[in-house]
Amino acid sequence: MSQKLFVSAQEVAERAGVSRSAVSRTFTSGASVSPKTRQKVLDAADALGYHVNHLARGLMRNESGIVCLIVSEIGTPYRSALIRALTQQLQNTGKIAMLINTDRSDGSVDLALRQAIRYRADASIILSGLPDKSITDLCLKNGQRIVLINRDDDREGPLRINLDDEDAAARIATAFVRAGCRRLAFANSQAGTPSLMARERGFVAAARGLGLEVVVERFGHTGYESGRAVAQQLLTRKERPDAIFCATDLLACGLMDAARHQFSISVPDQLCVAGFDDIEQASWSSYQLTTFAQPVDIIARAAVSWLSQETEAQPENRSVRLHADLVWRSSIRGG
Amino acid sequence: MSQKLFVSAQEVAERAGVSRSAVSRTFTSGASVSPKTRQKVLDAADALGYHVNHLARGLMRNESGIVCLIVSEIGTPYRSALIRALTQQLQNTGKIAMLINTDRSDGSVDLALRQAIRYRADASIILSGLPDKSITDLCLKNGQRIVLINRDDDREGPLRINLDDEDAAARIATAFVRAGCRRLAFANSQAGTPSLMARERGFVAAARGLGLEVVVERFGHTGYESGRAVAQQLLTRKERPDAIFCATDLLACGLMDAARHQFSISVPDQLCVAGFDDIEQASWSSYQLTTFAQPVDIIARAAVSWLSQETEAQPENRSVRLHADLVWRSSIRGG
């Protein structure tokens, strides 16, 4: 029963004894209102419990203040950390986040973008999947900005934020070798997303540069259970690896747990392990995982500040490459 | 530069050679349009890339389809799992979630509710904190529904979804005693939220009923680090506890890690541990934590289905009490 509708600017105007434009101006930053009227309006608004209707405002201004976050597997540590950083950052700049959950199905991201269009979101930030080109173009044509995080797409138009995955992978190869490891392996999921593949590529290439071949194993999705499954594959080999780089921390946690509790392999004494993301669990004393930190706050800041840029200041500054710091813990010998 | 605005129903109507009301009806479920006109409209809309403007629709219908999720500590496993379930459930019923991040500061939730009002959200679901009565009333008066999850408030108006925290706590006390434990302890945070306190209360009372006193320790916020800190307090006591019930799984993980790695205490041989929430990490083989499962999907379904209820069918069916299942793993002896 939404009988008594929300109070409108009209009603505030009447109570304050001014025109409704005066009310509007009072709540528009940078509009010219005399302090006196302003105060009258503010008092009336407060008494009546008035709040600007952003639906109507968005309609007029052609700017809703809404930013869509398009994500799958929201419950995952890395994803939820990024969502936290993004929502926080958006709120700081007066915008608001809409959260759309996607799944692995094909048109899932496209559907989400359609929803973003319906609500006339000012922008969409895509953390998972990749939309169809046609729908992307539709968004861009209508002035909706798009940010791709760790999607490594080469399309023009969206802002692309990526990490130096390959470099990071190369650094960890060196660290393994320095720790005395010679039988290197890479544990990946079958997801095959660009950043995951970049890590694999970088690791294999760097190892080869050091004269070592890498055993690569891919299994399932990017989670703890997959880590256990990959461990099953890697740790039962005749030539058992003595160092495994996991594409994500979640994989690494699963792999470490299987190594220790199922195969009674000691980490790091008999097996060195590294991960990627620096999720909270990586720092827990059961894991103490050496890993690369996703700079979630910097990513969020980069995304949101680009959204706030009035004009297209830089013509081709649409690709941001960020550095992933190596967080050294004790899942690799030495240090 | 959002130069070329989004295409409007007007333009679609012109291209299809019908009136704009025909277009509107085509996209309104349950409106009467002839299949022929309908198809003409659909074709034109598709060709033009038309999408109904939900801002304008919300303005007219007085129903935006937006539901606000008000949460603090989004990155936490339990919270993010609940957010996932809620967003999913909302999407299934054609609604969309706005996510507002709150902090521990006082007016934080009130500010979030103000934002919900501005966007004329149909409802707000509050997972953290508790809003001021005046702002709550303002929301309710204007037909915005409010759901409180695990807030255990006794106000009339909002839908209140809670678990049987006290009962659960009592069950675990019995389990501890059955496992041969006699020196019981409860590890809590200082957050003091109703559900946390209910667990403490229920545990202490049940233990007393079994003739045992409980040592209670509270520290910091509800996270892994606090669990470590509480362990410091509890495990250095002269009479060291042989069973600890932690108010959340995160506390339990921290406590278990400290017990094992810092104090070399074996779980469950020398110390039984239980938690609450059944976060994903509780099932990891490093923890294998016996805990109570938050029925996140059921909670989400209860919340969303209530939001979809047309009228106020039941006058006082506004409190839902859900059962938390005990998930038995190996952090308690026996079984």
Add this chain to the structure above:
DNA sequence: TTGTAAGCGTTATCAG
């Protein structure tokens, strides 16, 4: 600085 009036893209009402 202030008020008036037009218009944003919808949907709802009401004739036809």
Add this chain to the structure above:
DNA sequence: CTGATAACGCTTACAA
């Protein structure tokens, strides 16, 4: 079933 017409609550020229 269809098409005008009047809202919805707001912003923003334009004029005073």
